[in-house]
Amino acid sequence: MSGMTASVRLQAPPHLNVEVAASTIRLRQVLPDEYGTGAPGEWLRKAAIGVSDGLYVTGQVIAYNGSQATLRTLRGEFHCRTADLVEVSPVLCFLTGKQQLRTADMTVEELVEQNTGILDRLLGTTQRGSRSIPRVLAGYMPARQQPQPTDTIEWINALSGVETTVGVRHAVDYVHFTDGNRRLTASVRDTIGDRFDADPRFAGDQTESPTNDDVTDQADLEELLASIGGKVAHTLTPLTPRPAPPASTNASGAQDNHAKILAAVADDP
Structure with a gap:
């Protein structure tokens, strides 16, 4: 201004x-007092844990009206109360997006602690880091709820609003190497790309097609x-x-x- x-x-x-x-x-x-009480957009495009029908869901907030939010996850879209949202690392939307955990079986605090352990295994904070999805999730969730490397989410860039297809394999690898401060060779860089939301496998895809x-x-x-x-x-x-839009x-x-x-x-x- x-x-x-x-x-x-x-x-x-x-x-x-x-x-x-x-x-x-x-x-x-x-205004400052509005922000503290749930201003419009406070949660928009953030990665978060929510509660839907008694189950924890982890995904990106794609719609938000103050009291209700819509989370996009590996299992689809879910409506949650914003009062229940807990912000998490974006990579957890890919690693735990298929988890079906009842709120009656685990408190939010216990779930946050579990997610900390998952990130520790991925990044190697207190142990040797791994990019093996089964190894990272072993003991935290059954194999049937673990994501496949080929699973994808339509991810919205928090700054630009541009939507891109991002695969689980890319998200896990990108965080493992980049946030884990690992040496990036040219071949690794070509594989993981330059951004979390820029999966080289879908570089030619345009998910926000002009209409x-x-x-x-x-x-x-x-x-x-x-x-x-x-x-x-x-x-x-x-x-x-972005491809040239068709003539209207x-x-x-x-x-x-x-x-x-x-x-x-x-x-x-």
């Missing part, structure tokens, strides 16, 4: 930076922003390559997208 204007990045496509009136931003800012709702005409966008006193700033390059032949799609953009910068909470 600088003077009378502020630069804001649109989380929804077309992922542009826009400059809007500073007064608009002030109307939408989250008619995502396609907007630049002239219409500028006209929309002008109507609210804003203008387009420089375009941010997504963290993963649906007029209502453009209107829907305008509504999304307007909602991103409007002064409604």
Whole structure:
């Protein structure tokens, strides 16, 4: 924010930076007391443990409205109370995402202690680290609940909002070598890539495919922003390559997208 204007990045496509009136931003800012009582977005895109139908679930928060959250896990999506959420390391979404543990059988504190032991085996904090999934999880959960190396999750980058396919094998290897401070040879680097959410096996995949709702005409966008006193700033390059969007032949799609953009910068909470 600088003077009378502020630069804001649109989380929804077309992922542009826009400059809007500073007064608009002030109307939408989250106050300190709001944050402490569950401000919008406090849990969004974080890795967490939740409770659904008496079972612990571990995944990424993909939707959040203050009192309820939706977690995406290896077993699907689950609705949980935000009051029950406990933040965890993202790699645990891949290692324990299939675990079916009843809350009646283990307290949250005991589950956190179990997860600490799993991470210790993976990273080698107090013992020799291992990237073998069965070895890391042995004694913590039955084999039938352990993930397969080929299992995947559609993971959302916490900063960009871009969704990518990430496999269990990649997530485990990346954390084992990178967070475990192990020597990275060229071959290992080629295998694990440069980011946790950039699995080289799916480098060509585009999971956040453009739709008619995502396609907007630049002239219409500028006209929309002008109507609210804003203008387009420089375009941010997504963290993963995005294919050129198909030409839209649906007029209502453009209107829907305008509504999304307007909602991103409007002064409604």
